[in-house]
Amino acid sequence: MLIITCPWCGARPEVEFRYGGEAHIARPADPSALTDQEWADFLYNRTNPKGLHAERWRHIHGCGRYFNALRDTVSDFFVTTYKAGEARPDVDASSGGSK
Amino acid sequence: MTNRFRTASGGRIDRAAPLSFRFDGQTFSGFKGDTLASALIANGVHLIGRSFKYHRPRGFLSAGSDEPNALVNVARDAARAAPNLRATQVELHEGLKAQSQNRWPSLSFDAGAVNDLASPFLPSGFYYKTFMWPAGAWKRFYEPKIRAMAGLGVAPELPDPDRYTQNHAHCDVLVVGAGPAGLAAALAAAESGARVILCDEQAELGGSLLSEVSATIEGRPAAEWLAATLASLAARDNVTLMPRTTAFGYFPHNLIALAERVTDHLATPGADLPRERLWQVRATEVVIAAGALERPLVFPENDRPGVLLADSARTYANRYGAKVGERAVIFTACDAGYRAALDLKAAGVSIAAIADLRTEVSGELPARALAAGIDVRPSTVLVGTKGRLRVSSAQLAKVKNGAVGPAETIACDSVLISGGFTPSVHLFSQSRGKLIWDGAAGAYLPGTSVERERSAGACRGVHGLQRVLEDGYAQGEAAALASRDHASPARGATPAPATPSRAIPASAEDLGSAGFIGATPHGRNPALAKAFVDWQNDVTSKDILLATREGMRSIEHVKRYTTTGMATDQGKTSNMNTLGIVSEALDTPVPKIGLTTFRPPFTPTTFGLFAGAARGDVFDPLRKTAIHDWAAEHGAAFEDVGNWKRAHYFPRAGAGGRMEDMHAAVARECKAVRASVGMFDASTLGKIEIVGPDAAEFMNRMYTNAWAKLEPGRLRYGVMLREDGFVMDDGVVGRMAADRFHVTTTTGGAPRVLAHMEDYLQTEWPDLDVWLTSTTEQWSVIAVQGPKAREVIAPLIEGIDLSKEAFPHMCVREGTILGVPTRLFSVSFTGELGFEINVPSAYGRAVWEAVYAAGERFGITPYGTETMHVLRAEKGYIIVGQETDGTATPDDANLGWAVGKAKKDFVGKRSLARDAMSAPDRRQLVGLKTTDPKIVLEEGAQIVTDPAAPVPVPMLGFVTSSYHSAVLGRSIALAMVKGGRARIGQKLMVPMPTHAIEVEVVEPVFYDPKGERLNG
Incomplete structure (x- = not known):
């Protein structure tokens, strides 16, 4: 079971968290201005990378907050976590797993 | 029987403590410190089992957890029986009773041994190649027969009366294996001040040192050094010693699962002890000192x-x-x-x-x-x-x-x-570390680590007692040092070569790393010679050669084709020899062939260990309302709704003392509500309090409805969509104040709805000043429904004008009931005049009883969820998740009226604008009336125009709700039907296995279509 570091509470076991899908996909300010294709992209299309993936997690059995994480989808290790609203940190997968 | 094969002296057994035990009904004696295997061997018994496939006589092959043959059933009684235990790991205790397995009628005469004579006709894949005809016979006939012939132990049929506990532990350094390397590692880590756990699968700590008679360590006999080292470790506050504890699984981020056998070795276990404990250890650093297995x-x-x-x-x-x-x-x-x-x-x-x-x-x-x-x-x-x-x-x-x-x-x-010896790399491999073939050692050895672990001693190819001790000490020191850094990378690290800070001089024979893998030459007719590779699954070298001849190249294919390494011992004694045979047959070097995957558990683990206390009543949390016990006392039948227990109906004794069945009870309850008054425990409804200056704006964005103009004191039925435009939840919402909403959700949807709201609030609109609080458990909700509802509650309520004019349908008022603060809703899910009394849960039962007493003169009838379902279906009120399935738009579910057309945006609005979401042939909610009013359709049944049409028959939709309505004296049903609203008046068919049922499509409101009864 992974250890996930909640930016608010610190390192906690995976069972306290719930996955929230890919991060940094902002809901359009005016959805009605979008074409069907653009709206479908927002709704359904995800990057699904092999390697670093920016994703949302929620500390559901803790502070209840959503935050973002960079996880290596190959090794399943977390590289870093950061608060919602912060920019994606500029790190690469080799910067090591986090504890 | 005598211990004819016992040495005159020596060994670690306690010769002053003789023990009597039984094997296959015969009484033997052994000593304290014996395993079942050693005691039987001392009595000259080697025949211990019959093999899996050929029923060949088998004896002990090893003395440890790698034993493939000596599987026995050990039983204290009929319920406390454990099959497939390795006799080499079963500690002897007074009165132990063990049975051999997989033989009939007896171990020395086994009828199944005929398989051995027939073995030329039983090669790998024989079963699949032979028992192919007729189709279907494999499942019905061949497989059960073959399984009965081939097999291991038999599980007891009675429930397990023993207790199993589950514990969590944390340490700086976990050392797995208490042989010389593990002991030295634990010692070094402990001396460095680290919190250490040292576990070993055996009853006694010491590993290979327990079998040493001539070796010396630091100038003392090995046994003396071992005793002194264990005493020094045991005396330390920072060391936990765990014998009889198998590290069976290595999970991410250094979570190691340990199985501790607590009472199996005791003749009379104390009632306060669990049989086994599961330990989930989170270790900062791990030292694997698993040793090596003889090949x-x-x-x-x-x-x-x-x-x-x-x-x-x-x-x-x-x-x-x-x-x-x-x-x-x-x-x-x-x-x-x-x-x-x-x-x-x-x-x-x-x-x-x-x-x-x-x-x-x-x-x-x-x-x-x-x-x-x-x-x-x-x-x-x-x-x-x-x-x-x-x-x-x-x-x-x-x-x-x-x-x-x-x-x-x-x-x-x-x-x-x-x-020779095979380094035990099971745990390392489970940690996803990469194994590297070492040609000189002729073995796979741990390479790059993924987790924060290091191997020590024989499991990483180190040999010679002194080198093993010093390697253990060095790795223990390094692990203790590394454990001080809690942020160091876990991934891709190669533990630095470690040198011990002190020497541990020892003398013992060094066996080196010589050895052999594969099959030795024999010059005999290969068709007649059975040379076993995997004892437990009865796989011979011939089978493996057959697999390579039939085209298997990958070791994973050879494994699955021959089943080598797939028995309960997971190929501990067979994997390397299999590789050797394949390597020779294919003329390919071993590292090019690869290695099969090591998976947990290292040795078989009981189900009890994993279940722990989670069985029976505490298997899953049970949720009960404050009114639950009253319902139980009044004979309610309950149904499970999520984790809730809800009163399903309240059967009464009818004429002659016979209890009503559900049909009769529900008919009576429905009539009572329509004719007079009923009461219903609606406490399980999800509730969320939404508070803040931006609460109305937030509601506007989350629900389809318009909220800005809803006055405080009013209720509104709200519909919530997912962003894809489909109905997610619904519920009545009360505006308590300009900045406060009392939101209700479906019973099962509460956590989902709150998470959905939190998601948007936290990540899309963090600028909104709103707080969300789950209040599901805080309110008891008592629904009083029926023409007499107002008269029932009027005497109990204070501070609220209940008159029709002051308190019309769909309002909320705050006041008191019996002095208890209440939020009183005028709301109906039955179509009758109705109220929902929200009171703090602590008062739920008291208020319920008071309402019941006040309603007695009107014959107030408590009703359950089944009646609630019938009453709402008579009115065509949907249930999200029953009428809708995640592909219904509000319009599909006849809820188009609840969508605020003028709103610029809300969650799901953009999706509703897609053409497909308003296509006329979408499935729409309609009512169905069977031509024969007595027929109640089956929920889920399909709807077609012509059941005789060629297959595949075009499907128009399906029945979502179906009941007998006692009030209407006929069956009613709701359904989702393609273009349903345009089909009203049409006849359609509901095909069933034996016949088709004719139905008429109708408006989905069967009772009081104008809604006149809502106002009483």
Whole structure:
């Protein structure tokens, strides 16, 4: 079971968290201005990378907050976590797993 | 029976503590400190089981957890019976009762042994190739018969009366394995101040040191050093010693699962003790000191009782004082055979000969064997053995230039074999570390680590007692140092080569890393010689060659085709020899063939351990409302709704004292509500309090409805969509104040709705000043429904004007009921005049009872969820998740009126604008009336125009709700039907297996279509 570091509470076991899908996909300010294709992209299309993936997690059995994480989808290790609203940190997968 | 094969003295058994035990109904004696295996061997018993497929007689092969043959059933009573235990790990206690398995009628005469005679016709894949006809017979006939013939133990049929507990632990350094490397590692880590857990699967800590009789460490005999080291570790506050504890699984981020056997070794376990404990250890650093497993040699008839691994025979003699026989032939590819020969000779076993696969035999141990007068034969193989239930002779032959010479028969009662040692890399491999083939060591060794772990000693190919001790000490020191850094990377690290800060001088024979993998040459007709590779699954070298001939190239395919390595021992003794045979057959080097995957558990683990306390009533949390006990006392039948127990209906005794069935109870409850008044526990409804200056704006964005103009004191039915435009939840919402909403959700949807709201609030609109609080558990909700509802509650309510004019339908007022603060809703899910009384849960039952008493003069009728369902279906009110399935738009569900058309945006609005979301042939909610009013349709039944149409019959939709309505005196149903609203008045068909039922499509409101009854 992974250890996930909640930016608010610190390192906690995976069972306290719930996955929230890919991060940094902002809901359009005016959805009605979008074409069907653009709206479908927002709704359904995800990057699904092999390697670093920016994703949302929620500390559901803790502070209840959503935050973002960079996880290596190959090794399943977390590289870093950061608060919602912060920019994606500029790190690469080799910067090591986090504890 | 006497201990005829017990040595005169020595060993770690307590000869002052004799124990009596039974095996297959016969009484034997052993000593405290014995395993079932060592005690049986001391009594001359080697026949312990029948093999899986051929039912061949089998004896002990090893002395540890790698044992493939000696699987027994140990039972305290009918319920406390554990099958498939390795006799080599079962500690003896007074009165222990063990049974052999997989034999009928008895171990020495087994009818299934006919399979062995038929074995030329039972090659790998035989079952799949043969039992193919007729189709379907495999499942019904062949497979059950074959499974009954081939098999292991039988699970007890009674519930397990024992307790199993689950614990969590944290430490700086976890050391797995308490042999010399593990002990030294634990010592070093402890001396560095780290919190250490040292676990070992055996009853006694010490590993290979427990079998040492001549080795010395730091100038003392190994046994003395071991005792002193254990005492020093035990005396430390920062060390936890865990014997009888198997590290069976390595999970991400250094979560190690340990299985501790607590009471199996006790004759009379204390009632306060669990049978086993599951430990989930989160270790900052892990030292794996798992040692190495001796490898058998693969030669014909190497599976007879009396054929043992050489070092295991040495363990039986040195540790347990049990001689494996009187006269042994040794077949070895390394010095382990010599060491065993010398120790067994000293214990009084005569050594008939040592056949050494190697051409050149030199070194200290062979020299000592020669000096002791043992007949040492280099370049010699065993080409067979004889004996029915026990080996009686071995056939030896010289190998010259690859050719096997004529065989010489040597009488013996035991054959001891050694192909060298395989480093135990199971846990390392489970941690996803990469294994690297080491040609010099002839073994796979741990390479790059993924987790924060390091291997120490024999499991990473280190040999020689002093080197092993010092490697353990160095790794322990390094682990303790590393554990101070809690942020260091876990991934891709190669533990730095470690040098111990102190020397641990020791003297013992160094066996080196010599050995052999594969099958030894025998020169016999390969069709008639069975040379076993995997004892437990009865796989021979011939089977593996067959697999390569039939085109298997990957070791994973060979494994699955032959089942080698797939038994409960997971190929501990067979994996490397399989690789060797495949490598030779394909003329491909071992590292090119690969290695099968090691998976948890390391050894079989009980279901009880995983279940722990989570069984029976505490398997899953149970949710009960404050009114639950009242309902139970009044005879309610309950149904499960999520984790909730909800009153389903309230059966009463009818004429003649017979209890009503559900149909009768529901009919009575429905009529009572429509005619007078009923009451219903709606406490399970999800509730969320939404508060803040931006609460109305937030509601506007989350729900389809318009909220800005809803006045405080009013209720509104709200519909929530997912962003894809489909209905997600619904519920009545009360505006308590300008900045406060009391939101209700479906019973099952509450957590989902709150998470959905939190998601948007936290990540899309963090600028909104709103707080969300789950209040589901805080409110009891008592629905009072029916024409007399107002009259029932009026005498109890204070501070609220209940008059029709002051408190019309869909309002909320705050006041008190019996002095208890209440939020009183005028709301109906029945179509009748109705109220929902929200009171703090602590007062739920008191208020319920008061309402019940106040309603008595109107014959107030408590009703359950079934009646609630019928009443709402009569009114065409949907239930999200019953009428909708995640693909229904508001319009599909007749809720288009609840969508705020003027709103610029809300969650799901953009999706509703897609053309497909308003296509006229979408499935729409309609009512169905069967032509025959007595027929109640089946929920989920399909709807078609012509059941006789060619297959596939075009499907128009399906029945979502269907009941008998007592009030209407006929059946009613709701359905989702393609273009349904345009079909009103049409006749459609509901095909059933035997016939089709004619229905008429109608408006989905069956009762009081104008809604006049809502206002009382």
